[in-house]
Amino acid sequence: DTAVSQTPKYLVTQMGNDKSIKCEQNLGHDTMYWYKQDSKKFLKIMFSYNNKELIINETVPNRFSPKSPDKAHLNLHINSLELGDSAVYFCASSPQLDRATEAFFGQGTRLTVV
Amino acid sequence: GENVEQHPSTLSVQEGDSAVIKCTYSDSASNYFPWYKQELGKRPQLIIDIRSNVGEKKDQRIAVTLNKTAKHFSLHITETQPEDSAVYFCAVKGSSGSARQLTFGSGTQLTVLP
Numbered sequence: 001d002t003a004v005s006q007t008p009k010y011l012v013t014q015m016g017n018d019k020s021i022k023c024e025q026n027l028g029h030d031t032m033y034w035y036k037q038d039s040k041k042f043l044k045i046m047f048s049y050n051n052k053e054l055i056i057n058e059t060v061p062n063r064f065s066p067k068s069p070d071k072a073h074l075n076l077h078i079n080s081l082e083l084g085d086s087a088v089y090f091c092a093s094s095p096q097l098d099r100a101t102e103a104f105f106g107q108g109t110r111l112t113v114v
Numbered sequence: 115g116e117n118v119e120q121h122p123s124t125l126s127v128q129e130g131d132s133a134v135i136k137c138t139y140s141d142s143a144s145n146y147f148p149w150y151k152q153e154l155g156k157r158p159q160l161i162i163d164i165r166s167n168v169g170e171k172k173d174q175r176i177a178v179t180l181n182k183t184a185k186h187f188s189l190h191i192t193e194t195q196p197e198d199s200a201v202y203f204c205a206v207k208g209s210s211g212s213a214r215q216l217t218f219g220s221g222t223q224l225t226v227l228p
Contacts, residue, residue: 033215041201043158043218056212090157097214100146100165100207105157 003027006091006106013081014114020077021109023091029104031055031097032074034066035090037108043090049074050097081113116141118206120219127194128227135222137204138186146207147180147187148216153200161202162189194226 004025013019025032034046048056052068063079074091088110092103117140127133137147148163164171164178164187171178175194180187191198204219 041152041221041223043203043221045215045217048215056215058212092216098209100209102148102160102163103216105159107157 004091004093004104004106006089006109008109009107010110010112012112012114015081015083017081018077018079019081019111020075021089021091021111023074023076023106025072025091025093025104025106027093027095027104028072029093029095030071031094032068032071033092033094033103034074034076035092035105037088037090039087047074047076048097055097078111081111083113086111086113116144116206116208116213116217118204118217118219120204120222122222123220124223124225126225126227129194129196131194133189133191133194133198133224133226135189135202135204135224136186137188137206137219138184139206139217140185141206141208141213142182142185143210144206144208144213147178148205148207149176149178149189150203150205150218151200152203152221158203191224194224196226196228199224199226 006023047066049068065077068074088108091106094103120137145166150158151161152158177190201221205216
């Protein structure tokens with residue numbers, strides 16, 4: 001029943017490793033997003049995808065590479081992890097990019113880089 | 115890009131009192147203004163939203179007002195209860211280009227004291 005689901009919920013890894021976070025939505029939405037929430041709770045957009053295509057990349061280091069195999073999935077791969085990448089990463093989806101509608105969030109992935 | 119400012123960053127009220135959180139935005143073409151509530155360790159969830167053709171919207175104890183001329187909108191919570199304690203985020207969405215995504219304010223930690 002979960003509308004937007006992410007895995008894993010927790011991820012602890014060492015500096016320099018590569019890791020992936022998966023996201024799936026069963027709402028039939030066209031648009032999916034990745035947000036980063038830092039320790040001060042600030043929610044910052046990273047990527048926006050519409051129908052599998054990258055629309056917006058908000059000055060994110062190229063160590064972060066999103067991939068959308070179909071419009072229901074948006075995965076995030078991170079290379080060469082750094083301490084500053086520690087945060088909670090939220091996937092979200094909305095019906096259409098151009099419509100004034102809410103975004104539905106996944107439960108978040110807490111990434112800790114040690 | 116869009117710039118959203120949110121105040122105050124923390125707010126403590128006595129149970130039963132009202133709470134008001136304010137946001138300003140920079141892009142006059144923005145047309146969608148949701149408010150999200152995030153409880154500790156949980157995902158952000160929509161509590162109320164307003165579109166640019168409406169000045170005020172109410173849902174039980176919560177209301178949102180929008181002043182498009184001044185480019186600000188506010189969340190009002192009446193008869194606050196301890197379960198209202200959470201972080202509240204305003205957000206703004208536009209209709210073209212990179213504005214077609216939710217840009218969030220910095221959040222307000224609301225504490226309702228019993």
